[in-house]
Amino acid sequence: MNKERLVAFTDAVLAIIMTILVLELKKPEVISLAGFWALRMNFFAYITSFFWLGTMWVNLHRSWDGLE
Secondary structure, eight states: OOHHHHHHHHHHHHHHHHHHHHHTOOOOSSSSHHHHHHTHHHHHHHHHHHHHHHHHHHHHHHHHHTOO
């Protein structure tokens, strides 16, 4: 498997994982600030996971660019 195929496969896997993260978010019972505040830990976990995966993705691309 060449490098470009491995990069494309990794991009696809990370995109699927990030999509599944969005699907796991719960809908607030009441559409108001209090409803969103009640789900603050879910949103915090989503944001933390999303940025962690994004950082991992960027670092993988930076390290693979040096493997010529």
